Each structure stands twice: as C-alpha cells, then as structure tokens.
Amino acid sequence: MVDVVATNETIIVVGGGISGMTAALEAAEVGKQVILLEKRPYLGGRVSQLYKYFPKMCHPVCGQEINQRRIKGNNNLTILTMAEVTEITGDTGDYTVNVKISPRYVTSDCTACGECEKVVETEFDDEFNYNLGKRKGAYIPNKMAFPQTYVIDPAIIGTDEADKAKEACKYGAIDLDMGEETLELKAGSIIWSTGWKPYDANKIQPYGYDRFENVITNVEFERLMDPHGPTGGKLLRPSDGAEAKNIAFIQCAGSRDINHLKHCSRFCCMASLKQTRYVAEKYGDDAKSTIYYIDIRSIDRFENFYNDVKSNENVEFIKSKVASIEQDENKNPVLRGVNTEGAVRYANTHDLVVLAVGMEPSVDVSEFPVKLVLNEEGFIQNDEANGGIFAGGTSADAYDVNRAVQHATAAALRAVQVVNNISK
C-alpha cells in the first residue's frame, strides 16, 4: 500500500521530468511539503533520453545526478512513480487529486542486481529508445533510472516468465500480486509539468517518415548517438546498418506551419546544430552534415554556438524548406527543393535524413483530465481561471531545457505563494 500524507498545504507536482523535478525541489527546499507524481517508472523524462545538451555539450547524466542528490537530501519530498492523475476537484487552497498508481510488481527491496532480467526471455520495444531497440519483460528503464528499481512488464504477468523472475530474485522484491491502486490526495496548489512529445512525423507526408527507413527524427538521432543507446553510439542507418556519413537535417519539420504546429518550437535549430557537432566529433572530415533551414533561430549567447558550427567546413547550410523526399534504389533519401539564395533547384542525395520535429504538449487537448485554460495546441495558458494550478516547463510553451527549468522555478514560486496564504 502506498501511504502518503497530504494536506491543503501540500504542493502536488504532476510530471517528473526536468521541469517537474526542478519545481518539486525548489518548493521542497524552501520547506513546503511536496508530492511529485510521475507516470513513467522513473524520473528524468525526455531529458534523460538525450545524448548531450546544448550549449555546453555535457551529458544529461550530470544534471540528473545533481537533482537526484537534492532529492535524497530532502525530507519534504515524496515521489510516486507510475502514478497518473485521473481527476482534480476543488479550488485554490483546497484541491482533491485522484491518482491511479499502476503496479510495478517490484518493491523497494530491489537492489537492481539484474538477476530477474537474465531469466526473462520475452522482449518488447524499448520506449526509452523510441522503439529503436528491445528491452526484456523485466527491465530497468535506463542506466540512470531513479528510483534504481526494476519493472516487470504487465504483459508477462500470469506467465511462467513472471514466476521465473520471482524465483530468481534473491531479495524477495518481486510481488506478482501487486494491483492497481487509487489515491485521493489533498493539495493547496498544483504544478502541472507533464511536458512535451515530439510532433508526429508521419503527418508530414512529403517527407515520407512512414515510407522511408532512412528518414528519422531528431529524438531518434539522440538515441543513435548515445553510447548507451540501441546502436552503442554508432550512427547506423536503419535500412542496412551502414554508418551514415552524409546527413541532412531538415528544420521546421512540422513547426511554424499552419498545416501542423503553428508555433516555433524554439529548441530544434539549436538541437540540429548540436547534432552536427556529434557528427563532427565522431567522424571528423569523414562525414558531412547539411542543414536545410528557413532561418536559424539561435538567440542570445547561442549565436556563438551557431557561428562555431558555421565555421566548420563539413557543415553546409542550405536556405530552403525542403519540398519533398524521394528514395533511390539504395534507399538513399533524395531531397528536392529550391535553394532560395540564388533560386537554385536541387535534388540532393543523402544517406540519412534527420527531421527536426517540433514540440507539442504530451497531453492531448481533447484528453486533458483537468479543466484548464489551454491554447488551441494544448499548451496551458497563464490565466487566473486556472486558480492554484500552474504550468511548469513545456506544458506552458515550447522551451529548451534551460528555459523550461527557469519556467518551472517560477511555477514553484507561484505555488509556494498560494500555500503561504493558506498557512497564514
């Protein structure tokens, strides 16, 4: 049984990505009681799925570790993973939050020794790697997963495999009778930070993401470059496993487009610039990157990063929104369009195409479990009608990590103010 104490002075944070963790920690560190709810079995969200972040090119592991240490050192913070909010009722200072907790089938006695994983054979698509690889039916979602606790896939429950896993566990940490639980929690204020998801590239028909194997997305590219990813950090193209050496990046794939996302997703220019650096670091003069862009949006200090990439002779910039992609007999994507600098028509062959897809809210507008003021794309608006519920991070708008963390910190301050008014 999950046992949590919550009062109307508690702050509930929904979503345990970089924004949710930040908001929860900021509020907990000033002495508020905070409950952090995360749908996945681990904290860290989409940031943990990156290889490196810009502009410093450090690994997310580092930021993760700092946050994990802050969590361990704080007694005001309660974390519930595999927890989903189903309903929120009440008003500012007096909310009731209904939470559904899915069974992990593994208790906190788990030491992450991995014995259960060894005996389970069945494999599933690995969602942490955007389904590019496989994981076992008993698994730890990623190397930095917090909590470091295994998960049993519900699909193997009731099979011999689940029993084998239970037998293999030396610590008696596997409980196959675990069931779904529901909780009713009180809260004074709520921070909504369920974050973003990549725009569905299948909707951009002329680019053929659904038809051509060697057309991938920017988030998948991160997993391919990561040494802990499905290819061990090798840039292997999906069609034949050959190393990609001539990579095209298409900007605004689904962003700034009335047919797709109307907004600029803000991070994709920098993400692609960063990804050309991965290529340069890995292959030097042996590989070439080409960025097809409308305009490069690298604001403020990011301008230096952009200039640095521009000075690399192995990176080419073509000012053009690619019109369409075809595929040649070797499954090489052929990009067609017009370079608007000089109106030059091109048909360029690359061996891999990376679509710089944009950001949309992870929760669909139509399925939002709470009545909040949303814009047409589902981002939470800053509106008094939302009462004591505040968006933190990319639930509010498309941000990069840096700006999401700033936004989440501001959301924590708003929530703290609400709770302070109650305790007065």
Next chain:
Amino acid sequence: MSDLNQKMVEKYKGNFLQEVINNVEEGETMKMCMQCGVCSGSCPLGPHWEYPPQHIFMLIRAGKRDEVLNTDSFWNCTSCYNCIARCPRGVQITHVMHGLARYQKVLGLAPKNQPTEKFSQLFWDNLVQKGRVNELKLGLSLYFMNGFGEGIKTALKNQKLGMAMMKAKRMNPAEMFGGHGVKDPAGFQKMVKKAHELEAARIAGEES
C-alpha cells in the same frame, strides 16, 4: 504602354506590393510569405518558370514591377495546388499566380504567343457566346490556332481519338452547327455585361 498601365505606374509610385494587393486576387495573402521556397520546390513545372512563385513574391516586395509584369512565368501554372497544400503560411499561391496573369493581361502586358494565354482567350470567346463551352469548336479552334496547314495536320493526327470520342458519345458532331447553350441566353449576356461594368467601375476607381 497602355493608358491603364501608365496610370497604375503613376498611382502607385513604385509601391508595387500595394498595387498587387489591390488588384490581384488573394494578393493580400502574399504578405505572409516568409521565403521558405517550398512552393517553388513543389511546383511540377518549376524548372520551366523564369521566376518560380517564391521568387516572384520577392520581386514584388522589392518593387521590381517590370520584371514581374514582363515575365510569362505564372502562365505556366496548371492549378495542381501542390504549393497551396504545402505552404506553411496559407499564401494562396495558385490564385495569386492566376491573378497576376489576369492583371498582366488587363494592363495589356500579356506575353505574345504564350500558348496558355492564347488558349485562355479562345476558351473565353467560346464560352461567352452561349454560356456553355462548345468543346468541338474549342478543340478545332485550338487545332487551327497556328494556321490552317498546322490545323489540318493536327486534326488528321488525332482522327482516331476523335472517332473514339464520338463513338463513346463524348463528342457530338452536331455541336458544329449552333451547339447547346444556357436556358436563358439573354440573361446570361446581361450578367456578363454587368460583370464588365463592375470591373470597369473598379478600374476607374483604381485610376482616380
């Protein structure tokens, strides 16, 4: 230079963008263009255009009136709508292209011997007679567009197709004599006349 053209030059004093917005169908939407080039890249006839659509928009904004009004580029538009479907900013490119062609013609600047321009005129002349297109006459006028000898040659070449169409009742030889029309020809003519008057009044307004 035609009178109207002269007057427009004087009226807009180099603000060609405004001239286009006021006189070209859906010209207003052009303001949204961000020069991404997806229209030019998507055009199936793109390589045959002197200036593809995105380039034309750039020229219009730059006030390059002569370049735009002396090209035959937009007569190449086949209304496939690829550009409108892909335009991220809702620019009604196909309509603007046809609008530019029409405006060019109104100004008396349409290119000579441009096949699409010629056909458009033939189509219009054919249509206004009875309010319905007489496909047989239109086809024949197209055959003889480049002289009598050429016409006979083309007609002989397409003899088989013509016979097949007649057999399938897709073409009626009786159309050669009179042909079908709308129920109320007088009303139709009145409507066309009224449209001409409205257009003349609009241009007069533009001139003043």
